[in-house]
Amino acid sequence: MNSEWSLQQTYFSAQEFRASEGLFTQGNGYLHIRGSLEEHLSDCPQNVEYRRKPTNVTAEKFPNITSRWGTFIAGFMGKHPILNSQIVNLPYVLGLKIFHDGEALDMVHCEIASYSRQLNLRNGVLSRSFVWRTVSGPIITVRFERFISSTHKGIVVQRLKLSSDEDTNIQVQGGIDADVRTNGYDCFSEVFMESAGSNKVYCKVKVDGYSMGILSELISDSGDWEYYQFSKKNGLASIFELKKAIEIVIEKRTELKKIGLEKEDFLADFELEDLYSLTYENLLEEHTKQWDLKWRDSDICIENDPVSQLAIRTSIYHLLRTEVLEKGVSIDAKGYAGEAYYGRYFWDTEIYILPFYIYTHPMSAQKLLDFRINTLDGAKENARKYGYSGARYPWQTDIHGRECCANWQYADHEIHVTADIVYAILHYSKAVKSSYLNEASELIIETGKYWLSRISWSENNSTANLLGVMGPDEYTLVSNNNAYTNRMVKLNLELSAHISKLTGKNNREIKMFEEVAQKLPIPRKGDLILQCDEFETFAEPEFDKYWQDRSKPFASQVSQERLYRTKCLKQADVLMMMYLFPNDFTNQEVKKAWDYYYPYTTHDSSLSLSIHGFIALRLRMHEKAWEIWRKVSMLDLDIKNGSAAEGIHIASCGATWQLAVFGFAGMKTSLETDILTFDPILPKQWKSMSFRINWKGQKVFVRLYHDVCKIKNLSNGNIQVNVSGARGKLNADQEAVFQYRPDVEIEALEEVTR
Amino acid sequence: MNSEWSLQQTYFSAQEFRASEGLFTQGNGYLHIRGSLEEHLSDCPQNVEYRRKPTNVTAEKFPNITSRWGTFIAGFMGKHPILNSQIVNLPYVLGLKIFHDGEALDMVHCEIASYSRQLNLRNGVLSRSFVWRTVSGPIITVRFERFISSTHKGIVVQRLKLSSDEDTNIQVQGGIDADVRTNGYDCFSEVFMESAGSNKVYCKVKVDGYSMGILSELISDSGDWEYYQFSKKNGLASIFELKKAIEIVIEKRTELKKIGLEKEDFLADFELEDLYSLTYENLLEEHTKQWDLKWRDSDICIENDPVSQLAIRTSIYHLLRTEVLEKGVSIDAKGYAGEAYYGRYFWDTEIYILPFYIYTHPMSAQKLLDFRINTLDGAKENARKYGYSGARYPWQTDIHGRECCANWQYADHEIHVTADIVYAILHYSKAVKSSYLNEASELIIETGKYWLSRISWSENNSTANLLGVMGPDEYTLVSNNNAYTNRMVKLNLELSAHISKLTGKNNREIKMFEEVAQKLPIPRKGDLILQCDEFETFAEPEFDKYWQDRSKPFASQVSQERLYRTKCLKQADVLMMMYLFPNDFTNQEVKKAWDYYYPYTTHDSSLSLSIHGFIALRLRMHEKAWEIWRKVSMLDLDIKNGSAAEGIHIASCGATWQLAVFGFAGMKTSLETDILTFDPILPKQWKSMSFRINWKGQKVFVRLYHDVCKIKNLSNGNIQVNVSGARGKLNADQEAVFQYRPDVEIEALEEVTR
Structure with missing residues (x-):
């Protein structure tokens, strides 16, 4: 074999x-x-x-x-x-x-x-x-x-x-x-x-x-x-x-x-x-x-690197294995391969796992989002329990949409999941089925209402603030204006306004959606995007002193209290936002954020490294990106460290796929562009990489080399393609070859302005 | 009867x-x-x-x-x-x-x-x-x-x-x-x-x-x-x-x-x-x-107000009932009258209960502090578990000094208890037995070492900050430089330095004790002492909207998440500090703090109102003080509301005693003065109030009227007395009568400067 x-x-x-x-x-x-x-x-x-x-x-x-x-x-x-x-x-x-x-x-x-x-x-x-x-x-x-x-x-x-x-x-x-x-x-x-x-x-x-x-x-x-x-x-x-x-x-x-x-x-x-x-x-x-x-629709072939080949196939295998068949369920954090996290559903599904299905098995992608629509009543009840309007999705949901997280710091404060779901719905609607926004309209509006009731106005009404929030970085307990959360909520509210307009809902609410979306601050200090208002007040984590055994998580070597009062990060937070909203930030801002946060990031969460892989690629830090790819793609294969003992890191499988397709192949998502676009940065270790993509219902086959990219249109209609700036149109069954530019070092990008 | x-x-x-x-x-x-x-x-x-x-x-x-x-x-x-x-x-x-x-x-x-x-x-x-x-x-x-x-x-x-x-x-x-x-x-x-x-x-x-x-x-x-x-x-x-x-x-x-x-x-x-x-x-x-x-040594007689009389006697009864007989135990939060709080020991003992014993049954007072000395090993182990030096007392201790609090936000972050204990030791040593500082010297130095390892220096070393702290107000989750905690820690460190000098400990450490004590900030904005660095960033609690039923705690009507992100207070925090360190603050600052915090304070904790009673007296808000006295002293007598169902609020019994003696009788503690001093503000509802006090081993009997104060020296030696500025010396068995000044309204105090 x-x-x-x-x-x-x-x-x-x-x-x-x-x-x-x-x-x-x-x-x-x-x-x-x-x-x-x-x-x-x-x-x-x-x-x-x-x-x-x-x-x-x-x-x-x-x-x-x-x-x-x-x-x-x-x-x-x-x-x-x-x-x-x-x-x-x-x-x-x-x-x-x-x-x-x-x-x-x-x-x-x-x-x-x-x-x-x-x-x-x-x-x-x-x-x-x-x-x-x-x-x-x-x-x-x-x-x-x-x-x-x-x-x-x-x-x-x-x-x-x-x-x-x-x-x-x-x-x-x-x-x-x-x-x-x-x-x-x-x-x-x-x-x-x-x-x-x-x-x-x-x-x-x-x-x-x-x-x-x-x-x-x-x-x-x-x-x-x-x-x-x-x-x-x-x-x-x-x-x-x-x-x-x-x-x-x-x-x-x-x-x-x-x-x-x-x-x-x-x-x-x-x-x-x-x-x-x-x-x-x-x-x-x-x-x-x-x-x-x-x-057939989801394999990725890598030439000249059997380790990566096996790793990406293992990730895809588990994604295919967990592909949802029936209504009313989603994919749990351990990919139905263990008891950890109690088989509950997290934001992992929407942000890490969903893109694989969107671009390979779009109908399965919709099932994951349908699950959220089906549990909207649970989300409404959850908002009500906390004293808010609208719908607020649980941090750890069961099949009924009930909050199951016994740790209040996550259940109460890690609220971004609600906006993450709306982000995912927008992604799916742009990539597969624009009418899905109508199917999800109640969800989109109800989540918007939740945010309206969750914000606190500044004294002069100049900013709408989200206070007492835990962002993706769970080593910051609660903070004000978590950048990631605020940016996600801004998208949520903009979509709420958009949908409200379409459905002719009340104007006052639309105005509120828009105003709050506009007035949610993204904290910054010059070019540095701050994770939250108070990030700079936290203490230095002193890793050299307290994190002696780097083979084990930082959290296993210090008290939770130290995590909460220092600048250590469990996972990407600002960088995560920059990955999901790439056009919001200049390379200079991204570089600044990398330089500031990377030394503080423990990657204690398996959701962290992959995101750093993308940012490293954006910043043309090839070796760092490759080092990250190796770790991320091999995570569950690391039998010696028992990584998969309690189940599969299924979000990491999705992230591995994203790092391959969105990262190395440089494919832009439907959130960024309407035209199938690649900006490849193939690892030098690979001879080629090939895969199929379903782009707005049309299938294409892509084979990437270091200098050329071959794309074949497998569908019946024409499709426009953009490879590193070179545009082309492929008729049905047509194959084309694109030359693409050599890598550009980050230094060369310094002149880019916002 | x-x-x-x-x-x-x-x-x-x-x-x-x-x-x-x-x-x-x-x-x-x-x-x-x-x-x-x-x-x-x-x-x-x-x-x-x-x-x-x-x-x-x-x-x-x-x-x-x-x-x-x-x-x-x-x-x-x-x-x-x-x-x-x-x-x-x-x-x-x-x-x-x-x-x-x-x-x-x-x-x-x-x-x-x-x-x-x-x-x-x-x-x-x-x-x-x-x-x-x-x-x-x-x-x-x-x-x-x-x-x-x-x-x-x-x-x-x-x-x-x-x-x-x-x-x-x-x-x-x-x-x-x-x-x-x-x-x-x-x-x-x-x-x-x-x-x-x-x-x-x-x-x-x-x-x-x-x-x-x-x-x-x-x-x-x-x-x-x-x-x-x-x-x-x-x-x-x-x-x-x-x-x-x-x-x-x-x-x-x-x-x-x-x-x-x-x-x-x-x-x-x-x-x-x-x-x-x-x-x-x-x-x-x-x-x-x-x-x-x-x-005999602890009764308080109140003329003309049977309700207050019964209330104060009920409090004293429970304090006498719980008076510790044996080594190795303390007084639990429910006064051994119920299962709530699991029979564990809190800071309530040192701050709320201890003064009663110090001034009526000093030997019992020492047993409570001996308990802390006896559990020093537990406190060292607790510091070590959190990755710190020295000794850190548990938030909820058992008889071995182990942390028993299952709620990490208190166990991890509500660290003031350690300094509260040192405050109490200093109080006892000044009031009863100066040599007790020697008996407690290891505790005093080890707790100081803990604080040295717990602080975070600012970038230019201008301030030593305590980050990620929960103060007495448990509705603020974690914050930086909680004023109460910092002030207590300052006292702790000053005493650590003092004791270290006496015992000839190393000079570098003494210097550190002194430097950190000096550089712990008390956050302020003009005359307003801030509860913590970030207090002003919290949202308004909107009590009118969310606290509809004022007969029930605010916390029972909103989610914990709302408590944590708004300015609502569970109990006195800055005012608590002003009560325990009265000479640190001008009346103007106290008034400012009252005006700012009182409207935000829910008094959901039974430890809150009594402290406001003292501050109201200091600010000559007689009616407010009386209203508070009624509530505080009647707390467990309120059978209809089931207040004592799960046990006695024994800290509130201690606070009732303090409000009577330190409040209405205006007695200064040994922390403030070496001379037995009264500055009485008798409620107009009372004809007289009389009680015995043990002042540095000498017993005196005090009877207060609205204009005169009779003091009888029950001991064998001379004793100096100061009543509202009038000084006198009483020989053995001698009784003297002091006239004292009429009340001064707060407005008249505005000229007092810091």
Whole structure:
């Protein structure tokens, strides 16, 4: 298998395993399962009861355990005893335990050789093979393979192949384990289990208003399956004769199906029953075809740098895996690959993840925004609770739009998410569907009303101030006139005014929208944009003194109190604004901001570095940009540091895509231009970079070299293109080659004025 | 009974009962028990399991229940599952249930007449009598009486008298109920119960490293006591013949005794066993004598205003009740009369409560400060945890000096407590024992070191700033250079320098103490002292719009976020500083501060109004001062508003005393003067006010009228006195009369310059 399409492991490491479970998560947008072992590990109980204190979200503490199961259905949430609601870690359905002569197969305790595990990014198939030198003699070759069907939404398909170097017997158990806690809490108010025929088992868990029904089927040519059930586990067990060098094959198919509590659960309703005529190969084939379609519009090819190639494909794989299928859900902060952040939705979706979908799978992009429109009532209720008008989106939302963040500093003060959503709606409407502004009109106006009630006028009414705000940089507790927030709100209000005019709403309010938009200050001191009014009053962070171990976050080495009273930044804030509003600022201002804030920025948030990558490119700091690219794109691949242990940094996947397309390829977004525009700055390490883009409904294929850019129009109509100032028009199917200017150093840009 | 010495109730009200339980708390400095009913109420389970979220301390939510038991031993703390440690609500030992013909005595469900309950403040005896018209006919007169012995530390003594208008039988049960939760949590890891002889029962509960042994004895002339035990309750029951008009008497005596887990609990070790020869009357007599001694040095007599008289005596009663007996404990925020604030210790002790003891019971005052010296190691550990040198006292301390506050905004940022302690030490050393500075020298130097590591220098080193601080006003989240904190820290550092010089510590550090003390800014704008650097940037609180119901706290009507971004104050902050450092500020500055801050102050904290009372007196705003006195002194007496439901506002008791003595009597503290000085401003509603004061070891008796002040020297030596500028010297036993000047209106003070 091509290593540019595959995540591979050639050894089993208990230390690294949990990170690989996160990284190897499979899914189809609906059902997601972490890359755990079919046979599991001993000494890894998944039912440990614990409760995390709702302290700092940044520094959540998880029990140190080698393997952590994770089976999630997008949007299937239950109660958390302290923290309102959280995603539910469902019963583990992948279990296939193997016993030989009383010895249980176990990667830690058995003698294992020729270990190999790989996740095929092209179709999301996870396979593992190894040789098991059993205690009693026979050498057994084991091959696991599994995928979550991309054509049958709740279904996971598994195959196990076994062979031996001598005749022997082997026992296989396959079933469902419902003794699973979510963040240390048992979400299941009831667990019901029963046999469902000769080769099927059934389990139903009750969670708040719903149940999840799980039907598992075991398929084998030989063997007699016998039902077992104890505690909260059930399944089927059978003994198989293994004839020397003759492989036996066992399949397991499982379906998870949400059932309303009122409804009876008829097994006949399960789709699994309809698939009996399809072989494993049939199912795999249709599954792979579906993945081919997903990749067709979204792959990025990089020549001459297999590391970057694999990294960008890994990011895209997870973005494709989490692509939302159904109404009423979004993409959670850990990409449905872990329990961290409780499966809730953040601004990450709109700002970091959305652009990938806008320019590759626009219909999926809309689903993410529809989620916000659907939860507008929750946002209105949230505004009301805080004593404001209009609609204010929660910092951490559940599927109902309720605030779920237990840390008031974020929930109360990190209000930019509301404006971020409007920014994203504007982006989508410009890129894909201008009529979407009408669909979102109530949201746009209601959020505008919220801002009107949230501002404080200065004494002479010369400025409208947002006081007591936390910006993206969560290491500044509350401040006045956070530049990022104010700029976002300005956009929000301008759009509120625009939409109000179209819908003929009251003039007084329109005037207010416009006036406040105009009077929101962006604090500055000469050319330096200030993160907030009081930024300069904060103390120096003294990193040399307090941040001794740079391999660990700054926040893990100092008290929160120090974070809050010093100039240290968790993540880009002013630079973030400059990335999202590039035309508002001169290069000189950007340079000034970089020079001032970069030394203060800890990048303790995974959302930080990527943004610095863009700014470095804008400032033509190629080496810095490349260094950042390496770190950002490799984040979850860093198995040794356990980066993906609690899930995928899905926002970082989106940022990796943006850094490739908006950064290196220099593509301008629809917010900046109506004409497909590239201003490429290809890394010298790459020979070429190619990808497809959906530009306002038209698809183009782009291949970039260091001096030329080839663009092919894949659509039926004409399309205008601008590459570093050279404009052209491509007819349907036409390909054109553009020369582009060499890099310009930042020094040469100093004459640019505002 | 004189109503100026007694809290009386003439009816039973379920609505008001919980507040009266708090207000009627009895205690002897060691053991404290809320004023609950001996027979209890039905439908009031005390074992409800719940867990409060560690959200805003200000707005704690308690289950709405008619009666809440509370049995506390000072400093006997156990674990809370989320919040580190808390005081333990011990088993209820007062139980005396009465049954007639199957009918249980119950204040809510039975027909009760001639109800009367009173707490005798002079000796802390709580008595209740009423007539019970039983369902089956007999009219039974019931008289309960009880006190917590002031001469036998763990012992509570009860008496029950019963009589009937016709011959009948009655059953009485008396025992121990260990099915009690503390803040909804079961602190007892083990409950052991047994019979302990014919008329005694024993119970032992295990809490962390200790056990509490409880021995109860029932004494009666007739009746046979039978042991019962079920669940976590045990006791003795007996049936008594009630002959018409012949009263029977039942006594119950209980001892609570702390037992190390290693130790066996020998019942013979219980003091209770030694009291068998003493009658109820004997015990009451020695108890009352002890209380007489307590009152002798601390009573305040007010002529012509029984309301104020009862109010000040109620405050003094609770201060005397909570007077610390043993090493290693202090006085918790609710005066051991409820579970709120988890029985932890705050700055309330040093700033609000301590002065009462300094000037009436100086040895008890020292115990409170000794507690801080004893927990210096905890404070050092706390500084270290935050990354600082020296010692930093916790915002909410347990008996080990550990931070127990689960709300980081207070724990991390409300740092003034450390300097408050040093202020109190200085106060005590000047008033009572100058050598105490030596005893506290390590504390004084270590706290100074903490401040050196906590400050941030301005760029040119012209100011040493304390950034990210919460002052006494908890509605300002964090701010720079909180005036109150900076002023306190200045005192702390000056004393650190002074002590360092005496002990010959290193010169560089002394220089730093002095330099930082000098360079801590008190922010100001002309004559207006600013609460903090940024105070003027906050928004207007718009009380008219958002604080519609002034009978409830502002905080209960708006979100915390609004509190944090507006100018609203929870309590006095700049005015608090002006009260504690009166000579630092001119009347003009004080007036300016009052005019500016008073309209912004919500007094949501019970610590606020009293301070405004002093300032109003300083500014000769007599009516305002009187209005404040009424509110402050009546706070816990306000049964209708349930003020004392969760315990006594013991800091407010201390403030009431201060407002009387430092306010109306105008006594200057030892921090201000070495000569006993009064500058009286007696309310026109009073004819006279008299009290004893311990001035530097000498006792004087003071009686104030509107124009003259009589002072009698009760000590053996001479004492100098100054009354409104008139100086005199009193020999031993000498009494003198001073005329003092009429009030001067604030307008007349305008010429005073700084």
